[in-house]
Amino acid sequence: MNAGDTTWIMVCAVLVFIMTPGVALFYGGLARRKNVLSILMQCFVIMCLITLQWVLVGYSLAFGPDTGYGIIGGLGWAGLRGVGMEAHEYAETIPHFVFMIFQLQFAIITAAIMVGAFAERMKFSAFLVFILLWSTFVYDPIAHWVWGDGGWLGEMGALDFAGGIVVHVSSGVSALLVAIMIGRRVGLDMTAFAPHSLPFTVLGGALLWFGWFGFNAGSALAADGIAANAFVTTMISTAAAGITWMFIEWKHHGVPTVLGIVTGAIAGLVAVTPACGLVTPMASIPVGAIASTLCYFAINMLKPRLGYDDSLDVFGLHGMAGIWGTIAVGLFAVEALAGTNGLFYGGAKLLLIQLVYMSVCIAYALAATWIIFKIVDTVIGIRVSKEDEIVGLDLTQHREGAYTTLE
Amino acid sequence: MNAGDTTWIMVCAVLVFIMTPGVALFYGGLARRKNVLSILMQCFVIMCLITLQWVLVGYSLAFGPDTGYGIIGGLGWAGLRGVGMEAHEYAETIPHFVFMIFQLQFAIITAAIMVGAFAERMKFSAFLVFILLWSTFVYDPIAHWVWGDGGWLGEMGALDFAGGIVVHVSSGVSALLVAIMIGRRVGLDMTAFAPHSLPFTVLGGALLWFGWFGFNAGSALAADGIAANAFVTTMISTAAAGITWMFIEWKHHGVPTVLGIVTGAIAGLVAVTPACGLVTPMASIPVGAIASTLCYFAINMLKPRLGYDDSLDVFGLHGMAGIWGTIAVGLFAVEALAGTNGLFYGGAKLLLIQLVYMSVCIAYALAATWIIFKIVDTVIGIRVSKEDEIVGLDLTQHREGAYTTLE
Amino acid sequence: MNAGDTTWIMVCAVLVFIMTPGVALFYGGLARRKNVLSILMQCFVIMCLITLQWVLVGYSLAFGPDTGYGIIGGLGWAGLRGVGMEAHEYAETIPHFVFMIFQLQFAIITAAIMVGAFAERMKFSAFLVFILLWSTFVYDPIAHWVWGDGGWLGEMGALDFAGGIVVHVSSGVSALLVAIMIGRRVGLDMTAFAPHSLPFTVLGGALLWFGWFGFNAGSALAADGIAANAFVTTMISTAAAGITWMFIEWKHHGVPTVLGIVTGAIAGLVAVTPACGLVTPMASIPVGAIASTLCYFAINMLKPRLGYDDSLDVFGLHGMAGIWGTIAVGLFAVEALAGTNGLFYGGAKLLLIQLVYMSVCIAYALAATWIIFKIVDTVIGIRVSKEDEIVGLDLTQHREGAYTTLE
Amino acid sequence: MKYIVAIIQPHKLEEVKQALEDVEVHLITVSNVHGRGRQKGFTEVYRGSKEVGLLKKIKVETAVNDDFVDTAVGAIEKSCHTGKPGDGKIFILDLAECIRIGTGERGPAAIG
Amino acid sequence: MKYIVAIIQPHKLEEVKQALEDVEVHLITVSNVHGRGRQKGFTEVYRGSKEVGLLKKIKVETAVNDDFVDTAVGAIEKSCHTGKPGDGKIFILDLAECIRIGTGERGPAAIG
Amino acid sequence: MKYIVAIIQPHKLEEVKQALEDVEVHLITVSNVHGRGRQKGFTEVYRGSKEVGLLKKIKVETAVNDDFVDTAVGAIEKSCHTGKPGDGKIFILDLAECIRIGTGERGPAAIG
Numbered sequence A, B, C: 001m002n003a004g005d006t007t008w009i010m011v012c013a014v015l016v017f018i019m020t021p022g023v024a025l026f027y028g029g030l031a032r033r034k035n036v037l038s039i040l041m042q043c044f045v046i047m048c049l050i051t052l053q054w055v056l057v058g059y060s061l062a063f064g065p066d067t068g069y070g071i072i073g074g075l076g077w078a079g080l081r082g083v084g085m086e087a088h089e090y091a092e093t094i095p096h097f098v099f100m101i102f103q104l105q106f107a108i109i110t111a112a113i114m115v116g117a118f119a120e121r122m123k124f125s126a127f128l129v130f131i132l133l134w135s136t137f138v139y140d141p142i143a144h145w146v147w148g149d150g151g152w153l154g155e156m157g158a159l160d161f162a163g164g165i166v167v168h169v170s171s172g173v174s175a176l177l178v179a180i181m182i183g184r185r186v187g188l189d190m191t192a193f194a195p196h197s198l199p200f201t202v203l204g205g206a207l208l209w210f211g212w213f214g215f216n217a218g219s220a221l222a223a224d225g226i227a228a229n230a231f232v233t234t235m236i237s238t239a240a241a242g243i244t245w246m247f248i249e250w251k252h253h254g255v256p257t258v259l260g261i262v263t264g265a266i267a268g269l270v271a272v273t274p275a276c277g278l279v280t281p282m283a284s285i286p287v288g289a290i291a292s293t294l295c296y297f298a299i300n301m302l303k304p305r306l307g308y309d310d311s312l313d314v315f316g317l318h319g320m321a322g323i324w325g326t327i328a329v330g331l332f333a334v335e336a337l338a339g340t341n342g343l344f345y346g347g348a349k350l351l352l353i354q355l356v357y358m359s360v361c362i363a364y365a366l367a368a369t370w371i372i373f374k375i376v377d378t379v380i381g382i383r384v385s386k387e388d389e390i391v392g393l394d395l396t397q398h399r400e401g402a403y404t405t406l407e
Numbered sequence D, E, F: 001m002k003y004i005v006a007i008i009q010p011h012k013l014e015e016v017k018q019a020l021e022d023v024e025v026h027l028i029t030v031s032n033v034h035g036r037g038r039q040k041g042f043t044e045v046y047r048g049s050k051e052v053g054l055l056k057k058i059k060v061e062t063a064v065n066d067d068f069v070d071t072a073v074g075a076i077e078k079s080c081h082t083g084k085p086g087d088g089k090i091f092i093l094d095l096a097e098c099i100r101i102g103t104g105e106r107g108p109a110a111i112g
């Protein structure tokens, strides 16, 4: 055990922790004034709910001893049985508790990312059940497959340094499906919905970037050179993506917007997530720049053309950039970091594995989400009434107003 | 000396530092628009004032060499004489400076917690004097009794891992007394005062939770297994408390509110504070859940019934949850962590000690606060005029408006 | 290599990183409602742009192998060639990557500080070019002179622990010149411009203080006693400065304001920046108190008298306090920390060196900024049209509104 | 000349704007107001305390020449009518004079 | 029919609402305004600069039938009167027409 | 007595306040409004979507005695005139009654 590494991973857990309030502000600022609290509430309840789920069963399902075939962890570690202050082989220089709590933050943020897609129209009770089922039956298995001891995709050689598929693509594609199934928001055909507070969105974006250093560099599970590499590539990819978005938008819409550059930055963060500890700093420039280009296209062309209402562009950002980042690992990985080379360094196999990895996870996430949605919709009813949607979720679901307006 | 531990405690000092701005936003959002700056100002000035008090005398009073009988530290360390870059036995692997500055953050946040109870009606000049006296004559002695070298309660065996009594109960009961003595706010009988910006409150709550990891896990004073245990119990207790509050409120008021879940989360954080390094992760679930239940009862039933105006529920949260957490140590402590067992593990003595500890500190805090209040009220006058209260403290005490409203 | 030190500097990089969003909120809150996004945008784009500049050329110019005469680093490290996971002699216990990325944050925040001086009237395109040139031709050389291997001012013995001159004075005096050259804002003669959201400003100020611990204590480049000393002096100087400003303002304007105390705190942070690892904790009290006094004078007397429109007082804060802090090193430095004594401890030479250091850097920054301004103004035109300025930069430069106002 | 003041449901604003435009009433002034009417408010919950707030409404004001009054009122009625409490009210005041600052025009010429 | 506009102190809103309700005037529209009157403003301090802002006020509007005017005005006066500068003003305008959108009612029937 | 309502450009508020003060019209009520007029709005860009918002305007209301109407209107016109679209409008309504709550004064005496 090493106090330096232990400190690093505890700090990184704290950094990833603050990403969920970050995403809450990011989304909350983009929502209409009458729905901001519903967003904050959904993110906050995820922090509580998934924590309990994780220590009771989730961690065991995802990281517990494999039950065979690499499909799922058993319930051996349920209620944190056997998880303690000593190190475990997942990370040999830090207490097992620290590894467990660091991983918990990933489960939380993954669920929170989805909130943006079905924002402003989901019933709170249905949301609670949906998210609990999703985390248990989508996140936990996928995490096990690639990160869990004996997980079949990990064994196959799939690489996902900090969770491009596990976190971003799984949530991104699931969120898209939910957005399509729940339908478009009332009134959207009449007018665009402007963000009610862009300063909150920018602050949220900044907190995301801030916390993402813990997310990516912490995934090295030690304060070493790999962590340093992940830190550096994270910074660079984000910067490249932000600048790229800005110039594309400037060209396309005539002005660079702050929402644009922040959106681009997040695209860069997402894309570099699976790659950060596997590619060189210079490779992270195209990783980020291409991420922004793809996401810009998805949000500005694909979405309007297809007509789905992914309210705050969860798929357009996390789905698209996560897919690209996963492919990018297959292109840019270098042996010194990844243990194997990507296509551009002469290794074709990795790219293939990455494509299989991606396809399997997307297919599974979509199928499982579809089932969960149907169950919740049948049993509880997933969408609020049209009247409630018009008044806003804050007043109708929570009987609170975000801001006083008379005084 | 160990760079890992030193890093950890410096980081934790930074994390606890940000809790005071966190509490400022948390309270500021709950205040009315015309008083938000007065809250921010009070919290900010505490950060400055208590820092100077601490390095000049406070640290010496609290942690300096005992003057005999375990009552108070001497002035031997006043002006940081003898406090330096070398380690001290308080924490043998980190510079004494780091221990001192980490402890300073506790003194700051403790004072800031009180601000909520007498919000929206205290004269700023009176506040300054009050808080300086309170920190010196209430916080410093109590900290010495249980944490100071030779402090009598510590010697007696009282356990308070991160400051349930020292921080939360001492501030909570003192704040209640001040709220009662200063009286109810003008206009409260006519209408409830709605929070002017719940997003600020949620952000503040998130910053509190974020910083609290440093508060609790940092109190291990090393990046070790105990710190990891404290980190994990902090996360779990908070989650359990948030969820508990949500369901109680849902049942009781018909809706779950975001203010409710954040309030519950803070109840869980407070309650686990004295216990985090002494109880197991699973025990932290009831610690949090019961904390929420008790605080919900105090805020929703006790306060309206008794009619005191603890504006932002300092007693209802910090007082109640701190008392419960202190008792919980006596119930749930396990020998492997605490060196002695709580009631549920067969040890009755600890619970008794905890009750004595609690009673003594509450009695002392109330008596001392009463005297300080009387002195300040007599010499300066503690409450603003009715006219000033109606216009708001921002304009009358600080000649500033929080937001421009015409443009 | 040491995991503790590596952790510390990665954490500090994250802390300095968040200072730029902090400064964005700090300035954004002070701006008028119609310009807040333009401030956030400028700060955000700096985070992206300077990152790319730094890894492509900036780091090499500033810290790369000296090309002779101590004037500038070569392009040997351009594109991070030769910068890797191994340690470099700049900081022998951490990966070179970590040192590089920590230094990047300084380049970013330095550029962002300037934004306040010419706020609310600069064309975005011109801003982009200006800031890129400034960072390359002003920041990078000055950083090289004093911190780069072989830099002539460093060799001469100039001491600047965390960047009093490199960061604050260089940006402060350059910003003043730009403010003068670009001219006063339209309408300022008719009325004062009130801050549109002081809570944002206070939050920004709090994030600055928070991050500044990484800035100052991180500059020790290890988690050791010097870092601890820097941490402690940072806390104390800030507190002393905040309190001093408060009392001066109370005396002078009749009330203490929250904007005042936050402003004072920042003056204290700036002043202690060059001194934090070189002076004792007790010396940091006068360092902070005098900083506030000088800045108060500059902002309240000098600025109105001279009539320049340094919108958000970049010179008044960073310029003045940075100059004072640099002189203070020459007065208060102690051999045990600084390797040489300041005037008050019997050493006159250091003060002289500091004065030379300061003069050279100010002269260079002014001259270079003047040239860059002229070029950008000639080629692109630096100021927006009067109509655009009246409507606000958010709508005219970015086609976005910060807050929705109808709903 | 008449000065028409309509208090409407916030989410109807886009439709009202469109409806007025359709009848050639292009110039309007819009603001946030809060109303107490027949529609019941929401009991808000803040920890222990509850309160019933006023409802958010939008006020649309438009000055029109006499021959536009009926069409303007009709446009507002049609776009806002649902039959449920809260649809809103229209108030019509006599307008003594109207001045366009930019040109100095007065009376009916200044209205449109 | 009259259109009553009252500019009052913000903290009097609850009392005014109650007082109007007591005299059966239930329907009101409320908004934020800023006023310059006889009550002096506050000199605000922002670093070096100072400025005197307008004072925050609340505007209460209510359309009433003629026989309700006196009681409505009386209710507002009574609940807002303190005798100090800043108590506020009441303005009464003639109301030419009133329409309830939900029912299409017009005139006095639509007011209440 | 007249009730003057002026919709002006936000940045002209200080000048209007000053101009009115110069002609002894001290009492005003000011609020935020949004307007659609001849001045064209800005197309705002939010990721993929675009929208044209209403323009921010300021409403200045002042009740004056009849002999002050012309000077008040003149003062507003002079301070706001630029000749470009967006300068704004002034609406004048008849004021039936005015009451100063603090003193109970009524009519012209209550106005100023």
Ligand SMILES: Nc1ncnc2c1ncn2[C@@H]1O[C@H](COP(=O)(O)OP(=O)(O)O)[C@@H](O)[C@H]1O
Binding pocket: D007, D034, D035, D036, D037, D038, D039, D055, D057, D084, D085, D086, D087, D088, D089, E027, E028, E029, E030, E061, E062, E063, E064, E100, E101, E102, E103, E111, E112
């Ligand atoms: N007599 C009135 N005076 C002033 N405002 C009124 C009056 N009647 C209605 N309003 C405004 O119109 C809004 C809608 O009124 P409401 O009674 O809810 O509508 P409806 O009559 O269609 O049910 C109210 O919230 C209030 O703001």
Ligand SMILES: Nc1ncnc2c1ncn2[C@@H]1O[C@H](COP(=O)(O)OP(=O)(O)O)[C@@H](O)[C@H]1O
Binding pocket: E007, E034, E035, E036, E037, E038, E039, E055, E057, E084, E085, E086, E087, E088, E089, F027, F028, F029, F030, F061, F062, F063, F064, F100, F101, F102, F103, F111, F112
């Ligand atoms: N003639 C007027 N025209 C428009 N608004 C007025 C007029 N007189 C007063 N007001 C409004 O009423 C508010 C209260 O006026 P003030 O003179 O302070 O009250 P009082 O007359 O009771 O002292 C002012 O702030 C302003 O908003």
Ligand SMILES: Nc1ncnc2c1ncn2[C@@H]1O[C@H](COP(=O)(O)OP(=O)(O)O)[C@@H](O)[C@H]1O
Binding pocket: D027, D028, D029, D030, D061, D062, D063, D064, D100, D101, D102, D103, D111, D112, F007, F034, F035, F036, F037, F038, F039, F055, F057, F084, F085, F086, F087, F088, F089
């Ligand atoms: N007939 C009207 N009814 C209501 N508001 C009007 C009317 N005409 C103008 N306005 C208001 O005045 C503002 C300025 O009008 P605009 O046509 O832009 O000015 P100008 O006539 O000087 O070009 C508009 O934005 C709108 O708020």
